[in-house]
Amino acid sequence: MKTPSDGYALEVRDLKMYFPVTAGLLRRKVADVKAVDGVSFAIRPGETLGLVGESGCGKTTVGRCIVRLYRPTSGDIILEGKNISRLPEREIRPLRRRMNIVFQDPFGSLDPRQSIGSIVGDPLKRHRLVQGKTAYRDRIAELFEMVGLDRNLTGRYPHELSGGQRQRVAVARALAGDPSLIVCDEPVSALDVSIQAQTINLLRDLQRKIEGLTYLFISHDLWVVQYISTRVAVMYLGRIVEIAESEQLYEKPLHPYTKALLSAAPVCDPELESTRHPIVLQGETPSALNPPSGCRFHPRCPMAQPECRERDPVLRSVGEDHQVACLLI
Amino acid sequence: MEPLLRVENLKVEFHTERGTVAAVNDVSYDIYDGEIVGLVGESGSGKTVSQLAVMQLVRTPPGLITGGRVLFEGADLLQYPSKSREMRSVRGRKIAMVFQEPMTSLNPALTVGLQLREMLELHLGMNREASRERSVELLQMVGIPDAEKRVKDYPHQFSGGMRQRVMVAMAISCNPKIVIADEATTALDATTQLQLLELMRDLVKRLGVSLVLVTHNLGVVARYAHRVYVMYAGRIVEHGTVAQVLSCPRHPYTRGLIQCVPRPGLGDRPLISIDGMPPDLIELGSACTFLPRCPYREPTCEQEVLPKLEVVEPGHEVACHLVSKGSDPCR
Numbered sequence: 001m002k003t004p005s006d007g008y009a010l011e012v013r014d015l016k017m018y019f020p021v022t023a024g025l026l027r028r029k030v031a032d033v034k035a036v037d038g039v040s041f042a043i044r045p046g047e048t049l050g051l052v053g054e055s056g057c058g059k060t061t062v063g064r065c066i067v068r069l070y071r072p073t074s075g076d077i078i079l080e081g082k083n084i085s086r087l088p089e090r091e092i093r094p095l096r097r098r099m100n101i102v103f104q105d106p107f108g109s110l111d112p113r114q115s116i117g118s119i120v121g122d123p124l125k126r127h128r129l130v131q132g133k134t135a136y137r138d139r140i141a142e143l144f145e146m147v148g149l150d151r152n153l154t155g156r157y158p159h160e161l162s163g164g165q166r167q168r169v170a171v172a173r174a175l176a177g178d179p180s181l182i183v184c185d186e187p188v189s190a191l192d193v194s195i196q197a198q199t200i201n202l203l204r205d206l207q208r209k210i211e212g213l214t215y216l217f218i219s220h221d222l223w224v225v226q227y228i229s230t231r232v233a234v235m236y237l238g239r240i241v242e243i244a245e246s247e248q249l250y251e252k253p254l255h256p257y258t259k260a261l262l263s264a265a266p267v268c269d270p271e272l273e274s275t276r277h278p279i280v281l282q283g284e285t286p287s288a289l290n291p292p293s294g295c296r297f298h299p300r301c302p303m304a305q306p307e308c309r310e311r312d313p314v315l316r317s318v319g320e321d322h323q324v325a326c327l328l329i
Numbered sequence: 330m331e332p333l334l335r336v337e338n339l340k341v342e343f344h345t346e347r348g349t350v351a352a353v354n355d356v357s358y359d360i361y362d363g364e365i366v367g368l369v370g371e372s373g374s375g376k377t378v379s380q381l382a383v384m385q386l387v388r389t390p391p392g393l394i395t396g397g398r399v400l401f402e403g404a405d406l407l408q409y410p411s412k413s414r415e416m417r418s419v420r421g422r423k424i425a426m427v428f429q430e431p432m433t434s435l436n437p438a439l440t441v442g443l444q445l446r447e448m449l450e451l452h453l454g455m456n457r458e459a460s461r462e463r464s465v466e467l468l469q470m471v472g473i474p475d476a477e478k479r480v481k482d483y484p485h486q487f488s489g490g491m492r493q494r495v496m497v498a499m500a501i502s503c504n505p506k507i508v509i510a511d512e513a514t515t516a517l518d519a520t521t522q523l524q525l526l527e528l529m530r531d532l533v534k535r536l537g538v539s540l541v542l543v544t545h546n547l548g549v550v551a552r553y554a555h556r557v558y559v560m561y562a563g564r565i566v567e568h569g570t571v572a573q574v575l576s577c578p579r580h581p582y583t584r585g586l587i588q589c590v591p592r593p594g595l596g597d598r599p600l601i602s603i604d605g606m607p608p609d610l611i612e613l614g615s616a617c618t619f620l621p622r623c624p625y626r627e628p629t630c631e632q633e634v635l636p637k638l639e640v641v642e643p644g645h646e647v648a649c650h651l652v653s654k655g656s657d658p659c660r
Contacts, residue, residue: 054518162606192371193545197589197602204599220519227591227600250593264523266548267592270571273552280527281520284488 008078009214010066010181011042015075015085017061021289033289035061037238039075040315043231045180048207048215050229050246052222052261056285057235059218063183066216067101068092080180097127097177104186106166110158116169117154120144123176143172146209148202164195171202175210183216188224200228222265226250231321234258237296238288240315244322254324256301295327303328332359333506333539334383334424339397341375341382344390348611352378354563356397360507365533365540367550367571369586370560373607376543379560380509384420385411422452425500429512431492435484441468441495442480445502452503467498472528490521494528501532508533511543526553547587551575556644559583562608562618565638569645579647581623617650625651 016039018032036058043049051059065072068084077085079099084092103109110119121140123129130136141151147168158166167187174182184203188196207213219225225232226246233243234257242255253259260279267273281300286292292299298308308327315325341353353375360366370376381387382394385406399406401419409415428434436444445464449455455463461480468476471494484492493513500508510529514522530553533540542554550557551571558568559580567580578584585603605622615634620626630650638646639653647653 054520164606192607193586194371194589194603195606197600200591201600201602221591222519223591223593226593227595261519264519266546266552268547268551268575268587268590269592270551270575272593273548276552278523278527278552280524284490284521285518 007045008042009045009047009080009212010216011076011078012062012066013040013076013078015039015062015065015077016073017058017065017070018073031289034238034291035288036065036072037288037291039235039238039240041233041240041243043181043214043216045212045214046207047230048217048228050225050232051216051218051235052220052225052232053235054220054261054285056237056288058238058288059235060185062235063101063185063216063218066181067096067099067183069101094127097123097129098179099181099183100174100177100179101183101185102167102170102174102187104189106163106170106190107158109170110166112158115155115157116149116161117144119158119169120154120172120176123173127177129177139176143176146175146206147172148198162195163191164198167191167199168202171199171206175206180212181214181216183218185218186220187217189219189221196224200224204228222250222262223267234261237285237291239296239325240323241297241326242322242324243315244319248319248322254318254322254329255297255326256303256328257297260302295325330361333362333401334360335398335400336379336383337398337400339379339382339399340395341378341387341392342395343392345611350610351563351613352392352610353382354613356560356563356565358558358565358568360539360541363533363537363539364556365530365542365554367554367557368541368543368560369545369547369550369557371545371586371607373562373610374560375563376560377511380426380511380541380543384424384426384509385409385416386420386426418452421448422503423505424507424509425503425505426509426511427493427496427500427513429515431489431496432484434496435492437484440481440483441487445480445495445499448499448502463502464498467502468495470501470532471495471498472524473498490517490525493517493525497525497529497532501536501538504536505538507539507541509541509543512545514549515544515546522549529553547575547590559586562613563610564618564635564648566619566649567645567647568638569642573642573645579641579645579652580619580649581625581651582619585622585624627651 015036017036018034020029021031021033023030039062053059064070066077072085075085076083117140120143121136124136124139130139140154144151149168188199217228229246232246232249233240236257242258253262260281263278283300294310295308295313298304311327313325313327315323318324337357339353339356343350343352356379368376383399442464445467446460449460449463464480465476468479473479473491473494514525529540554571557571557574558565561582567574567583578587588601589603603622608618617630617636620630633650636648636650638648641647
């Protein structure tokens with residue numbers, strides 16, 4: 001096993017995030033929603049790890065734990081060699097400069113009462129990154145330029161901008177502290193397709209320009225993830241079921257869930273579509289409140305065997321940089 | 330072959346404080362028996378409003394259908410007032426609609442069984458006994474397990490995917506000729522979306538209905554539709570068979586729409602985005618609406634009026650000056 005000092009930008013080990021379910025007058029805890037239940041992965045500097053899965057699989061919770069919007073129930077989050085999973089908020093705050101998050105909704109994530117210049121400048125002030133007014137203004141202009149926003153827009157307010165422009169503001173704000181890691185949580189899902197492409201291209205260009213900029217890219221759109229990611233992890237019910245190099249995962253998926261998920265996503269190519277055979281899964285994703293025994297996918301798995309009901313598969317290596325959690329592989 | 334539904338020169342406007350929004354502008358299309366037709370476009374392109382207009386569900390005011398004809402079973406539906414008996418016998422019965430958000434279409438205070446029975450008793454004049462039996466049967470048809478028990482459940486007791494199945498059951502309950510699915514699967518997860526689309530395709534085959542898939546997802550159209558209409562700024566800019574339009578797009582907008590979506594095999598090439606934003610539908614000039622964003626535009630385009638749909642090959646029409654001049658920018 002590699003040690004954390006092996007130069008990962010981010011390493012996550014056995015991350016668990018349980019949300020208590022309370023009931024009654026005294027709000028006693030009656031159960032746990034195991035939103036994330038033992039997730040481990042590592043991202044190298046300058047890499048993009050795509051995190052895909054359907055709603056409720058825990059992908060967003062993983063992202064929020066990493067930037068410590070949530071305090072994880074257990075597990076390690078090692079950012080640039082430092083374990084931040086148990087740090088108190090006071091010690092997390094200075095670290096927020098180096099890790100940031102871009103949310104899905106560019107309407108809800110920007111303060112409507114601040115001009116976009118001051119939204120982008122906020123981290124500069126908070127972390128005292130620039131001295132003096134001119135330097136402050138210059139840095140904002142520089143950030144605006146980096147994300148392709150007109151620097152004359154600094155006095156505008158979020159409501160005056162389009163969805164695509166707003167998402168650029170969110171990216172500029174995330175970049176302000178000179179971060180090593182940006183968690184992108186469905187950053188293009190709320191945008192129209194023509195605007196999506198602009199935002200995806202921007203994120204890719206920034207990564208090429210800024211050395212060591214690492215992304216955790218969370219999305220339900222498999223083709224967007226394939227396009228932007230070096231490696232991809234597939235989540236199902238709070239666990240990673242498969243993780244591999246992007247090309248490997250899309251061309252030779254091994255886990256039955258990955259196969260079904262990939263086959264379900266239609267491609268805009270009638271010729272290719274006529275040769276594909278979508279795998280229709282039966283039933284629905286079970287609740288994370290009461291996950292199935294053994295392999296969590298077994299009730300819906302087209303290949304399930306009796307043993308799948310009993311034994312819980314662990315994520316194990318099946319090739320270079322390819323890990324799968326399935327008993328049948 | 331006569332089309333089942335023919336929409337001719339449909340125009341819908343919305344009167345707002347800022348001015349008149351030309352949401353649907355001179356839209357014509359045909360739906361034939363038993364086919365699946367895709368209607369694609371980005372938000373604000375008029376795809377939903379055009380469908381609401383066919384059903385006369387555009388709220389007036391602020392909306393107003395200002396022109397066109399909707400020919401269905403030998404009559405022009407636009408001649409009938411929205412609340413007329415004729416329109417009621419079409420809406421929800423012969424032409425049914427499934428919306429994106431089932432929670433706003435279903436009544437939260439009534440069981441799904443009651444809502445299904447209401448349709449059956451009102452439209453088909455069934456008695457209680459028959460409608461009760463039929464509602465269970467319908468839920469079984471759309472793949473809801475334990476249908477006998479689930480008819481007594483309220484909408485909130487169903488998951489998103491199951492609720493949308495209930496909507497499909499309601500849509501097919503009165504043996505419609507046409508089902509319009511307006512972004513019906515957009516909010517669903519990939520595997521649930523697949524289940525529902527496969528179900529709808531299966532029902533189209535079994536019941537012989539025609540399906541209109543209103544969507545922004547070109548992949549869904551490529552997989553399920555036979556023909557496709559592409560809308561931009563309230564107009565149809567290209568239509569043809571799915572192979573014609575998606576494999577060899579001729580209109581610069583269609584081409585842009587296909588190129589800006591990541592797809593397998595794209596490798597490291599940058600996505601080609603469509604620059605700029607869709608136009609403001611209040612201040613539409615007389616020139617081509619896609620002109621400001623068109624990467625192939627030529628000075629002559631600016632002097633011309635709006636391009637009309639012209640046949641480029643049998644069954645394939647494109648509204649672009651450059652295409653009609655023979656200088657095909659997308660080839």
